[in-house]
Amino acid sequence: MKMTLRSATMASVLAVCAHQAAANCDTVRMAEPGWTDLALTTGIASTVLEGLGYTPESDVLGIPVIYESMVGNDLDVFLGYWDPAMETYYQAYRDSGDIETVHQNLEGAKFTFAVPKFVYEAGVSDFSHLVENADKFNSQMYGIEPGSNDIMLNIVAKDAFGLGGWKVIESSEQGMLAQVKKNQRKEDWIVFLAWAPHPMNTQFELEYLTGGDDFYGPNFGGATVHTQVRKGYLEECPNVGKLITQMTFDIPMESEGMGYILEEGLDPNDAGAKLLKTHPEYLDAWLDGVTTKDGGDGLDAVRAHLGL
Structure with a gap:
């Protein structure tokens, strides 16, 4: 029992x-x-x-x-x-x-920095080219939501590529893409976080930058x-x-x-x-x-x- x-x-x-x-x-x-x-x-x-x-x-x-x-x-x-x-x-x-x-x-x-095609054709094809054109970029880079841009912020904190004095603009994916659209229309220079898959790759004429392997990995952050x-x-x-x-x-x-x-x-x-x-x-x-x-x-x- x-x-x-x-x-x-x-x-x-x-x-x-x-x-x-x-x-x-x-x-x-x-x-x-x-x-x-x-x-x-x-x-x-x-x-x-x-x-x-x-x-x-x-x-x-x-x-x-x-x-x-x-x-x-x-x-x-x-x-x-x-x-x-x-x-x-x-x-x-x-x-x-x-x-x-x-x-x-x-x-x-893939996941790394990108610029509009007209900026790329003007000679900015690598991370190292950004600081040479700081005035055209207003020493700013555009990210997405706060909490999702730590690699970008780390680049600034470490003064990698001479970008120590740059400002990371955090907003949202939609906010960043709206800024890219505005700048592309006006042919104002901008560097931003880009990735695939995403319709941005067909919506905008953009090019990914080389040189960021130590932060985003090889093959454009593949x-x-x-x-x-x-x-x-x-x-x-x-x-x-x-x-x-x-x-x-x-x-x-x-x-x-x-x-x-x-x-x-x-x-x-x-x-x-x-x-x-x-x-x-x-x-x-x-x-x-x-x-x-x-x-x-x-x-x-x-x-x-x-x-x-």
């Missing part, structure tokens, strides 16, 4: 723990730093998760805050670790094991983008984990979807849904072996959610 009671008690405890673990997986907490590419991929993931019966949540936060929130168990998933550009942000968390990199979701990306999770998340929520470790994007797809946000004004979830309706073929690989939250066929559920 004593053994039976103990077994029953253990079974009850395990049942409660299993229920709590399942409940914790019902909501998938994500964040992105306000970059359109990551807003899009997070919107795509949110759309798929909704179709599977989960409740996705997404916040816009600075990269350091995203990582601290993951360590504090306030966020689960981050789809936007750009390697090597974000190495300085991630190193401590990788070394401690508090945040896990679980999947490469994009290759062929990067891969990875999915990261808080420690232990894949074990706690294996079905969501299977999905996010199978979601792989590509440059043309992301650039198209980012255009829906920047040019058509769609919010990221609507842009993600439109992109998946246009390219439903991505769903087959992403949802292979993935079920709904309640154990149903994942692919059928997401297709139905999208009206396919």
Whole structure:
């Protein structure tokens, strides 16, 4: 009888723990730093998760805050670790094991300084050429959201390339691009943070600068983008984990979807849904072996959610 009671008690405890673990997986907490590419991929993931019966949540936060929130168990998933550009942000968390990199979701990306083509053709093709033309740039460089320009700020702090006296203008991705558009129209000189995938590469005539390898990495900050999770998340929520470790994007797809946000004004979830309706073929690989939250066929559920 004593053994039976103990077994029953253990079974009850395990049942409660299993229920709590399942409940914790019902909501998938994500964040992105306000970059359109990551807003899009997070919107795509949110759309798929909704179709599977989960409740996705997404916040816009600075990269350091995203990582601290993951360590504090306030966020689960981050789809936007750009390697090597974000190495300085991630190193401590990788070394401690508090945040896990679980999947490469994009290759062929790049991330470094750029200038309008007319500036490039005037002789500014390398980081070292900036200081020679400081007066034409008003000794200013344009970044995006505060918390996302640490490499740029580090260049100034270290007086790299003689840029120690320059000012970093922080605003937002949209604010920076509006300034680029204005300067390009007036043929005023500007140096700014640029990356691909992004519609800016077709919207503007721009050129990436060489010479920034020590800060942004080789090949114009050539990067891969990875999915990261808080420690232990894949074990706690294996079905969501299977999905996010199978979601792989590509440059043309992301650039198209980012255009829906920047040019058509769609919010990221609507842009993600439109992109998946246009390219439903991505769903087959992403949802292979993935079920709904309640154990149903994942692919059928997401297709139905999208009206396919």
